[in-house]
Amino acid sequence: MNRLAAAIASRAAIIVPYLWLLVFFLVPFLIVFKISLSFTAISMPPYTPTFDLSEGWAAFTESLSELSFENYLWLRDDALYFNAYLTSVGIAAVSTFLALLIGYPMAYAMARAPDSLRPLLLMLVILPFWTSFLIRVYAWIGILKPEGLLNQFLLWLGIIDAPLIITGTYAAIYIGIVYSYLPFMVLPLYATLEKMDFSLIEAAQDLGSTPAGAFWKITVPLSVPGIVAGCMLVFIPAVGEFVIPDLLGGSQTLMIGKTLWNEFFANRDWPVASAVAIVLLLVLVVPIMFFQQAQAKAQERDR
């Protein structure tokens, strides 16, 4: 009996995550996908057709035939969407690069810090999460706006004569994204660098490599898993970021997250908004899948 219970328990332990993914990922995805194939309608919900099994199987199959890829064609034909995707990916890529540039030295310094100091440093990286994301982004408005802290400080130092206009520009978006997502870059980098055996660096130097040479030939290649993880954790959410461009970037910034929001709330066009969301998902998932496959192959070769 006990063995049977144990067998059931171990099965359940495997099933729970699958069930979770099914209910909270696959089903919502299918619903959004279905909506993206529908048409707007002035009704509740604001699209047609809606599936209803109460009217019988024939009615269900008929409504199925009403679905079409019209919305996707619409996305293709309107340059607005293409440009929005492009800018989003571009901004996310630059932000990721900047976060890597700032995050790597931070993670490296943390990994090489004395053991007693590391928990504190780790705490400092995580500390911002104690405050709401939204409030932190609002705080940046206070810092960056023309009469904000930064400008006052620079004016006081005499470095500038007139306030810099930062809010409402792409620069503000970069600052916001890099600031907000930096911990997601630092943490995986720290995790890989901390595991690294620093006698490898000594070995490289012992064999005639300068400290800089050892860094590029040993440290960087060995921290690739951390770099990849960090870049993904920053890049993926940054592409679809809505709050930061909305609050810091002002009205003229064209990013896909904002476009999505506009379609959904301003235009009340759920089907097009859903299509935008599906395409965004594909834009992100497909390259990552290829990348992971390539990595798996490389690992296979190593075995």
Add this chain to the structure above:
Amino acid sequence: MKSLGSIRRSFAPWADPNAKPFIAFENVTKRFGDFTAVDNLTLHVYEREFFALLGASGCGKSTLLRMLAGFEEPSSGRILLDGQDLAGIPPYRRPVNMMFQSYALFPHMTVEKNIAFGLKQDGMPRAEIEKRVAEMLKLVKLEQFARRKPHQLSGGQRQRVALARSVAKRPKVLLLDEPLGALDKKLREETQFELMDLQQQLGLTFMVVTHDQEEAMTMADRIAIMDKGEVMQVATPAEVYEAPASRFVADFVGSVNIFEGRIAGRADGGVEIATPDGITIRADDSSAAGEGTVWYAVRPEKIRISSQKPDNPALNAIEGEVWDIGYLGDMTVYNVKLAGGQVVRSSELNSQRTTHDPITWNDRAWLTFPADAGVVLTR
């Protein structure tokens, strides 16, 4: 080809007053905060010597090696290599290479690339690198593993890659930090002889750090025994074992019986030592003088055990009770408790053990040893 032994027997530059030391630590001190790892140490190592630093962990032997490699700078004193002061020269410009205790193989590179790493740093032409790498792979018998990565190798193979990598650049000195520490006993014994062979073949100076006295005794031309940042004795393995300079050395290398006492008299170029327990030991060692406490150190295998008192009056003889017997296969160890409570150890080879005189637990037994069996120590 001459055997290793015949080459090594005639090799003794340390005995030659005109020989110039190849590596010289001159009054070197290294402090880490309040802790003194190496304390005003002076040590000379000669070219082509296989030199071992032996000591317990924390005795400063690794620090000494790391200072020579350039990973640590001495707090005071200087280190000379081939007459050149090494102060301020970074590790990547020193003509020494190190084999790390953890091997420190680059996990993302193949065996080949690991070995080629140092050669590439020197800007050696590609064809020459390939030739040297092939040569090194052959030397450590890993030709068919050239394309493997370190995690695909066994512990012994990794050790050989580390070795090949560290000798590939033909350094003036090869530093080995616990080179055999991660290997199992059998492999360790084989590898000891391989290392000695390699050292002779390449004609390099080896400086090895180890806490394993057997390893040091087997491989090294000379051993420096270290304790608390100081060198206690520098001598050949035989000298260290037969003529230890202090109780610490005698006790650290092999096992030893130590009798504490005072010099009670002199006779025939020797001394008589009286212990507080009323035992008198004759020792053929007149170097010891003075009034203070002395110690007589004698190795267990120099003490014979028998059930009868020996006839020869020239021998030292002490009576006791057999307390413990340990059978080790090749030999048997007897722990004999004396009247004063001291336990003395005697070991006998089983090939020489007399079966007609079986000695067993709680027997009365006589321990006998000649006057020249041990040494008299004053510290």
